[in-house]
Amino acid sequence: MCAEYIDGKVHPVTYELIGKGRELVSKLGGSVKSVIIGYGVSKHAEELVQYGADEVYAYEYGAGAPPNVLLHKEILVDLISEIKPKLVLFGATAWGRSLAPRVAAALRTGLTADCLDVYITDEGDIVQVRPAFTGNIIAHIKTLTTPAMATVRYKVFKPPEKDPSRMGEVHVREVPKERLAGSRGIEVLGKAREKEVNIADAEVIVAGGKGLKKKEDLKLLEELAELLGGVVAVSRPLVDAGWVPKDRQVGFSGNIVKPKVYIACGISGSPQHLAGMKDSRLIIAINIDPSAPIGKYSDLFVVGDLYEIVPKIIEEVRRIRGR
Amino acid sequence: MKPTPNIEKVRFDVKRGVVDRSSAKLEINPFDLHAIEAAVRIKESLGGTVTVVSMAPPHAEPALRDALARGADRAILLSDRRFAGSDTLATSYTLASAIRKLGDFDLVICGEKSVDGDTGQVGPEVAEFLGVPHVSYVTEVKEVSRESVTVISDFGSAYYLVRVKLPALISVTKEVNVPRKPKFKDLVKARKAKIEVWTADDLRDVIDFNRLGLEGSATRVIKAYYALEKGREGIRVKGDEGVRKIIELLTSEGVI
Numbered sequence: 381m382c383a384e385y386i387d388g389k390v391h392p393v394t395y396e397l398i399g400k401g402r403e404l405v406s407k408l409g410g411s412v413k414s415v416i417i418g419y420g421v422s423k424h425a426e427e428l429v430q431y432g433a434d435e436v437y438a439y440e441y442g443a444g445a446p447p448n449v450l451l452h453k454e455i456l457v458d459l460i461s462e463i464k465p466k467l468v469l470f471g472a473t474a475w476g477r478s479l480a481p482r483v484a485a486a487l488r489t490g491l492t493a494d495c496l497d498v499y500i501t502d503e504g505d506i507v508q509v510r511p512a513f514t515g516n517i518i519a520h521i522k523t524l525t526t527p528a529m530a531t532v533r534y535k536v537f538k539p540p541e542k543d544p545s546r547m548g549e550v551h552v553r554e555v556p557k558e559r560l561a562g563s564r565g566i567e568v569l570g571k572a573r574e575k576e577v578n579i580a581d582a583e584v585i586v587a588g589g590k591g592l593k594k595k596e597d598l599k600l601l602e603e604l605a606e607l608l609g610g611v612v613a614v615s616r617p618l619v620d621a622g623w624v625p626k627d628r629q630v631g632f633s634g635n636i637v638k639p640k641v642y643i644a645c646g647i648s649g650s651p652q653h654l655a656g657m658k659d660s661r662l663i664i665a666i667n668i669d670p671s672a673p674i675g676k677y678s679d680l681f682v683v684g685d686l687y688e689i690v691p692k693i694i695e696e697v698r699r700i701r702g703r
Numbered sequence: 704m705k706p707t708p709n710i711e712k713v714r715f716d717v718k719r720g721v722v723d724r725s726s727a728k729l730e731i732n733p734f735d736l737h738a739i740e741a742a743v744r745i746k747e748s749l750g751g752t753v754t755v756v757s758m759a760p761p762h763a764e765p766a767l768r769d770a771l772a773r774g775a776d777r778a779i780l781l782s783d784r785r786f787a788g789s790d791t792l793a794t795s796y797t798l799a800s801a802i803r804k805l806g807d808f809d810l811v812i813c814g815e816k817s818v819d820g821d822t823g824q825v826g827p828e829v830a831e832f833l834g835v836p837h838v839s840y841v842t843e844v845k846e847v848s849r850e851s852v853t854v855i856s857d858f859g860s861a862y863y864l865v866r867v868k869l870p871a872l873i874s875v876t877k878e879v880n881v882p883r884k885p886k887f888k889d890l891v892k893a894r895k896a897k898i899e900v901w902t903a904d905d906l907r908d909v910i911d912f913n914r915l916g917l918e919g920s921a922t923r924v925i926k927a928y929y930a931l932e933k934g935r936e937g938i939r940v941k942g943d944e945g946v947r948k949i950i951e952l953l954t955s956e957g958v959i
Contacts, residue, residue: 513715573861
């Protein structure tokens with residue numbers, strides 16, 4: 381599997397992919413190999429082993445250099461030709477979805493995007509399960525070429541347990557300066573700006589939808605979110621309307637979230653929104669429309685006006701906390 | 704540009720695992736509207752021509768006319784039974800071959816993904832087959848010159864400023880612009896415009912027929928069905944009782 385390492389950090393989807401790799405290896409045989417590319421990667425190699433990699437290929441940059449998708453592609457194509465894996469997994473992050481197809485086309489092999497599951501049939505075929513038609517359809521895809529390649533979103537697979545006693549082989553390979561040099565036509569000039577928020581890791585999410593009448597009303601949800609130690613998220617229409625950046629979008633085209641608590645305020649529950657939050661542990665929906673589809677997918681469906689209900693919750697929480 | 708069905712309107716023949724064609728006409732993939740707009744804006748500032756290329760069945764013609772009405776100068780529809788059944792690998796190969804046949808280009812612009820395939824793979828794969836650099840998830844086009852394009856790209860963890868040397872390919876998100884609505888007179892003009900239709904034979908000198916369509920695809924759909932989610936057996940309450948129950952649940956979850 382391909383570890384995602386940008387800006388000095390290993391993206392947590394990496395561990396989930398390793399976990400899936402272990403599961404597949406128990407049925408397919410073989411071993412889980414992980415590749416990580418960048419400056420300072422070798423110190424993360426041991427951790428990858430502890431999460432379940434049998435071997436780690438750490439391509440160590442001699443100096444800090446921003447991630448160049450074409451350089452990564454070259455390294456991966458060479459490595460894949462060398463170790464001939466049956467399946468290569470990438471995180472379905474923006475980076476992974478830019479890099480994986482480049483590698484797949486170079487290898488002329490099949491790539492399946494955004495997988496919800498990967499399994500082995502009794503005949504030993506690798507089959508990937510993925511959504512299509514903006515989440516309305518589920519498709520099972522068999523790859524005819526080797527390696528099969530798949531991208532998987534963060535939080536789709538469960539993260540494995542870390543085992544500090546686990547042993548594995550780490551191969552550190554230096555990426556020589558000459559190879560680092562040469563932009564290949566792409567110059568990453570620097571970071572333009574940070575992401576405003578990472579809602580995927582929030583434990584509590586208060587989300588707003590079309591039931592909100594104006595942008596300023598998000599403050600109401602912010603107040604509640606703050607009291608509950610959570611973050612505010614939105615459904616797609618509010619992002620399309622320009623109220624908040626896409627980083628706060630929950631849904632098929634936005635973030636997939638699995639918080640402890642998801643409170644949906646004025647969200648009708650379209651299939652593409654449900655795809656983004658259906659695995660939350662506790663789903664509470666507040667909607668003035670009793671026939672809103674989200675009612676069928678909530679643990680608690682409160683039929684009512686969010687402009688009345690949310691302030692009352694805020695008041696009650698404050699009262700309980702004695703403020 | 705990919706002609707796609709309107710996702711809100713389309714119906715599926717789940718038994719046969721195919722789209723019920725009669726349920727939704729093909730229109731410009733919503734993400735591609737932003738790509739066309741980006742291309743037209745570059746033409747308006749630097750000159751040049753905008754050519755729209757689509758691999759689609761013949762009834763996709765109206766979508767190509769729409770593209771012309773929105774500022775494209777030329778529209779090419781790649782249509783042939785031999786393209787049918789293409790996965791992203793075969794599609795990208797076909798599109799790249801057509802682009803190569805068109806001759807020198809400066810920039811290929813794609814939408815982030817299609818609303819029916821949702822892979823987002825065709826852009827980078829076309830770039831690989833054309834042998835040009837690419838930048839995905841472009842949220843802003845900052846500067847365009849004859850030699851390069853400077854953009855802001857979402858790398859996932861943060862937004863980065865990237866300059867890419869031309870010829871290149873970029874795929875753009877919805878944030879990149881607000882597409883203009885076509886003017887009535889342009890729609891009228893587009894209705895009479897010529898849509899060039901190319902078959903596989905027209906690509907004979909640049910294409911390997913074995914890499915087209917189902918035969919050229921590396922993946923197969925073996926099963927497809929409605930994503931009918933399992934619902935939850937939840938409680939339904941009204942108003943103030945709802946407030947009480949919410950507090951109850953939040954307390955039991957340890958949030959309060």
